[in-house]
Amino acid sequence: xxxxxxxxxxxxxxxxxxxxxxxxxxxxxxxxxxxxxxxxxxxxxxxxxxxxxxxxxxxxxxxxxxxxxxxx
Amino acid sequence: xxxxxxxxxxxxxxxxxxxxxxxxxxxxxxxxxxxxxxxxxxxxxxxxxxxxxxxxxxxxxxxxxxxxxxxxxxxxxxxxxxxxxxxxxxxxxxxxxxxxxxxxxxxxxxxxxxxxxxxxxxxxxxxxxxxxxxxxxxxxxxxxxxxxxxxxxxxxxxxxxxxxxxxxxxxxxxxxxxxxxxxxxxxxxxxxxxxxxxxxxxxxxxxxxxxxxxxxxxxxxxxxxxxxxxxxxxxxxxxxxxxxxxxxxx
Numbered sequence: 001x002x003x004x005x006x007x008x009x010x011x012x013x014x015x016x017x018x019x020x021x022x023x024x025x026x027x028x029x030x031x032x033x034x035x036x037x038x039x040x041x042x043x044x045x046x047x048x049x050x051x052x053x054x055x056x057x058x059x060x061x062x063x064x065x066x067x068x069x070x071x072x
Numbered sequence: 073x074x075x076x077x078x079x080x081x082x083x084x085x086x087x088x089x090x091x092x093x094x095x096x097x098x099x100x101x102x103x104x105x106x107x108x109x110x111x112x113x114x115x116x117x118x119x120x121x122x123x124x125x126x127x128x129x130x131x132x133x134x135x136x137x138x139x140x141x142x143x144x145x146x147x148x149x150x151x152x153x154x155x156x157x158x159x160x161x162x163x164x165x166x167x168x169x170x171x172x173x174x175x176x177x178x179x180x181x182x183x184x185x186x187x188x189x190x191x192x193x194x195x196x197x198x199x200x201x202x203x204x205x206x207x208x209x210x211x212x213x214x215x216x217x218x219x220x221x222x223x224x225x226x227x228x229x230x231x232x233x234x235x236x237x238x239x240x241x242x243x244x245x246x247x248x249x250x251x252x253x254x255x256x257x258x259x260x261x262x263x264x265x266x267x268x269x270x271x272x273x274x275x276x277x278x279x280x281x282x283x284x285x286x287x288x289x290x291x292x293x294x295x296x297x298x299x300x301x302x303x304x305x306x307x308x309x310x311x312x313x314x315x316x317x318x319x320x321x322x
Contacts, residue, residue: 011293016301019249023242028234057234061242064235 016065021058028054079259080183080252099179100187107168107181115164136164143300148307155306158198162191163299170251170291174284182294183251185244192244195302203309214312243301250294254287 032050036042084096118133126134140160144152166182173180181187203211215232216225261283264276 011289015250015293016246016297019242019246020238023245024235024238027238027241031234031237053230054234054238057231057238060231061235061238 013065017062020061020065024058024061025051025054028052028057077256077259079179079255082184100181100184103169103172103179103181104187107165107172110172111161111164111168136160140299144303147300147303148310151310152303152307155303159299159302162195162302163295166191166247166298167292167295170295171288173251173255174287174291180251180255182247183255185248188248189240189244191247191298192240195243195305196240199305199309202306203312206310207312211309211312214308239301239305243298247294247298250290254283254290258283258287 029047029051032046032048032053034046035050036044036046040046082098082100084098085102086097088095088097114129115133118127118129121127121130123130137160140163141153141156144156144159148155169181172178173183203214207213214236215229217228217232220228258280261276261280265273265280267273268276
């Protein structure tokens with residue numbers, strides 16, 4: 001079974017990171033945009049703050065994913 | 073040249089509706105039934121002869137069970153073995169649907185985002201239910217990483233909330249995007265091979281063979297990742313902040 005192969009397991013962990021970053025950015029930006037449009041009518045600021053928080057959350061998830069690699 | 077996105081369109085074979093809900097039969101539905109029948113049939117056949125010296129099919133099934141068991145023990149610890157049936161089902165279904173789609177002329181169920189989204193939302197909702205049942209209100213503590221100073225809390229809680237909400241989306245999009253992209257590339261290469269004719273068409277055709285080999289690897293990897301992340305999320309819900317995550321800083 002190839003997924004027990006160390007190469008494939010490593011590849012599997014590597015391709016995780018990209019979507020982890022992207023999904024957090026989409027959620028953060030989406031929440032900010034929704035707050036702008038439906039809640040406060042607060043111009044672009046909700047989107048700006050949401051994108052920044054989303055980027056931080058993405059880095060945080062990627063960091064957390066990478067933390068598991070050091071375990072034997 | 074044929075539109076490479078054409079194979080992803082679904083057409084109803086039989087129009088059915090139940091109380092106003094559209095339950096028409098199409099390629100994806102029939103293929104899902106086929107996958108369920110195949111997985112169930114293979115495992116029942118493998119499990120029926122419980123010999124001490126296993127038959128070929130039985131030893132493949134034993135390898136598989138060992139593999140999934142090891143995955144659960146690594147990410148969730150002993151408590152996670154309760155979820156073994158769910159996780160094994162999820163892994164086998166995704167693996168078979170990824171692999172069956174690689175047969176030319178077949179169809180990949182996991183290249184429909186609705187299928188992967190339903191899986192991801194189910195897994196995430198399950199982890200929330202498990203977390204709230206086990207920890208009650210304390211489960212909100214998952215929004216506070218261990219060792220956060222109090223003055224950082226207003227910043228960290230929205231960040232953690234976003235990274236929690238991103239989990240089902242990244243789970244669904246990753247599987248869907250990998251499967252769809254692979255099949256679009258194969259479709260484009262086949263189109264080029266036909267358009268190129270005998271003179272130059274062999275080159276893209278050779279690439280389709282190489283791509284198909286790569287896609288087999290990706291089918292395994294994506295099924296594995298989806299299942300491992302399911303284990304990780306459920307493990308986070310069982311023991312707040314994950315299995316051994318709190319000790320990672322030392």
